[in-house]
Amino acid sequence: MESFTAKRNPKRSLNIKGQLFDLSSPVIMGILNVTPDSFYAGSRVQSRGMILSKAGKMLEDGAAILDVGGYSTRPGADNITLKEELKRTVQAVEIIKQEYPSCIVSVDTFRSQVAKAAIASGADIINDVSGGQLDPQMFATVSELNVPYIMMHMRGTPENMTELTVYDDLMNMLLDFFQSRLHDLRAMGVADVIIDPGIGFAKKAEQSFEVLKYLNYLSVLDTPIMVGVSRKSLIYKSLGITQEEALNGTTALHMHALMNDAGLLRVHDVKEAFETVKLYNLLRR
Numbered sequence: 001m002e003s004f005t006a007k008r009n010p011k012r013s014l015n016i017k018g019q020l021f022d023l024s025s026p027v028i029m030g031i032l033n034v035t036p037d038s039f040y041a042g043s044r045v046q047s048r049g050m051i052l053s054k055a056g057k058m059l060e061d062g063a064a065i066l067d068v069g070g071y072s073t074r075p076g077a078d079n080i081t082l083k084e085e086l087k088r089t090v091q092a093v094e095i096i097k098q099e100y101p102s103c104i105v106s107v108d109t110f111r112s113q114v115a116k117a118a119i120a121s122g123a124d125i126i127n128d129v130s131g132g133q134l135d136p137q138m139f140a141t142v143s144e145l146n147v148p149y150i151m152m153h154m155r156g157t158p159e160n161m162t163e164l165t166v167y168d169d170l171m172n173m174l175l176d177f178f179q180s181r182l183h184d185l186r187a188m189g190v191a192d193v194i195i196d197p198g199i200g201f202a203k204k205a206e207q208s209f210e211v212l213k214y215l216n217y218l219s220v221l222d223t224p225i226m227v228g229v230s231r232k233s234l235i236y237k238s239l240g241i242t243q244e245e246a247l248n249g250t251t252a253l254h255m256h257a258l259m260n261d262a263g264l265l266r267v268h269d270v271k272e273a274f275e276t277v278k279l280y281n282l283l284r285r
Contacts, residue, residue, distance in 0.1 A: 014148045014192045014224075016104060016124050021064075021148075023224055026258055026277050029065040029106065029266040030058035031230070034092040035072045048095055055096050059103060062274030065125065067266060068092045068118070069108030073129050073158045073201075085114050090121045097122035106150065110134040112141040119145050129154050129201065131181055139188055148192035149185065150226060153177055155202035164202045171214050178221055194264060196226040205234040212253060215260040227257040228266035230273075251276055259283075 014021040032054055055066055070088030071080055093105055106125035107118035112135045115126045127150040132138040134157065142149045153174055155164035167173050178195050185193055195218065199208045208229075218225055229235070235249035236242060251272055254265055258280040267273040 014125075014194075016148060016192075021104065023263050025281055026263050026265065027064040028062055028270055028273050028277065029067050029226070029264055030055075030061075030063035030270045031069070031266060031268050032058070032066050032092070032096075033069045033072070034088045035070060051092055051095050052099050055100060055103070058270045059100060061271040062277075063270045065104045065106055065264075066096060067106045067108050067127055068096070068123070070114070071109060071111075073108075079157075079159065082111060082113060085109065085111065086117055089114055090117050093118050093121045093123045110138070112137040116141055116145065119147055124148070125150060128152065129158075129198070131177070132184075139185055139190070142185070143188040143190050148194065149190060150194045150196055151178070151181055151185075152196035152201065152228075153198040161202040165204050165207065167207070170203075170207055170210055171217050174211070175218065175221070178218065178223075182221065182223065194224045194226050195221060196228060196266075199227065199229045200232045200234060205238060208232075208234045212256060212260070215257060215262065219261045224263040225261055226264035226266055227254075227262040229253045229257065230265075230267040230269065247272060255280060 012022070012024045014023065032051070034051065058066060068089060070085045070092070089107055089109065093107065096103060096105055104125065105123045106127045107115060107123040108127045108129070109115050109118070110128050110130040115138065119126070125148045126142055128138055129152045131151045131153055155161055174197055182193060197211045197215070197218065199211060203211065212229070215225065215227070230250050231243050231246040235253065236246040239249055247269055250269065254273055254276045257265065258277065265273050
């Protein structure tokens with residue numbers, strides 16, 4: 001019998017500063033937000049002690065990457081200045097890298113100046129929720145820095161994306177979007193790209209469920225797929241529960257995503273996600 005893993009993405013590693021980062025098994029990215037207003041309060045850290053405590057716990061629980069964000073991208077989030085985002089992000093990266101120098105850190109930003117400063121401070125990956133659409137210098141910056149790039153799909157900005165949810169054919173639109181952007185990146189010499197379909201970003205709940213249902217449709221792009229569904233409103237609103245009660249639903253969708261070609265999970269609850277990956281790996285032996 002043919003295994004459900006037969007069509008997994010053939011690209012199984014990233015080049016991170018000259019070292020190969022293994023993606024043959026799905027990996028966990030832990031969310032570490034140095035913001036006062038990120039959508040899930042449990043991910044917010046601001047003091048040095050909180051940053052180190054949260055980072056250490058996530059690494060202990062199985063996170064392969066820590067994703068540092070200094071700008072909240074929740075729906076309706078306030079815009080903050082470049083100066084403020086730079087201060088938050090660079091400081092957090094430096095704190096983590098001083099204590100955990102071998103830790104892989106991604107920086108969650110759509111601003112090329114923040115990306116450049118964070119990489120100079122020790123970060124390893126750029127995670128851009130706008131897929132290069134909000135800063136015309138982002139692709140050139142990624143090419144110049146020669147670092148892996150996570151490209152997410154979003155329309156508009158965090159302030160207005162909930163108003164931009166009309167699609168004629170969502171999955172084909174996503175495929176066209178990523179194909180076009182990947183072509184541009186590869187023409188600039190960027191080889192290591194991860195795609196993220198942007199669950200909840202300019203997508204209603206039913207649209208996000210559609211993306212999850214047909215996630216492996218994007219495998220034709222021959223690039224790793226990241227999914228960020230952790231504790232999002234499509235879970236807790238669909239179940240009629242609170243965000244604090246959304247861990248079980250998150251885990252259920254994580255397993256579905258893994259079985260449909262997700263290679264990275266961006267999560268708040270690292271231990272539970274890591275256990276989900278372990279069980280998934282036993283299923284695909």
